[in-house]
Amino acid sequence: MNYLKKLQAKPFAQRLRILKIASVVTAVLILAIWGLTLKFRATEKGDTSKLQEIWNNVRELKSKFK
Numbered sequence: 554m555n556y557l558k559k560l561q562a563k564p565f566a567q568r569l570r571i572l573k574i575a576s577v578v579t580a581v582l583i584l585a586i587w588g589l590t591l592k593f594r595a596t597e598k599g600d601t602s603k604l605q606e607i608w609n610n611v612r613e614l615k616s617k618f619k
Contacts, residue, residue, distance in 0.1 A: 560568065588611050591604065 560571070563571075591611070592608050
């Protein structure tokens, strides 16, 4: 609770910046977990052709960012 009190005491601009950073980090984590588990979820269903295409596209995008 001490952290929350310190956060509430900060100026609005700084709190807004912290909110934006936390939102981006959370979104990236959710997308990473989704992307990593996509391959495993696709193999359980049986028909993996469409999901395999998505997985290949994700791999291509990942390689472009490296």
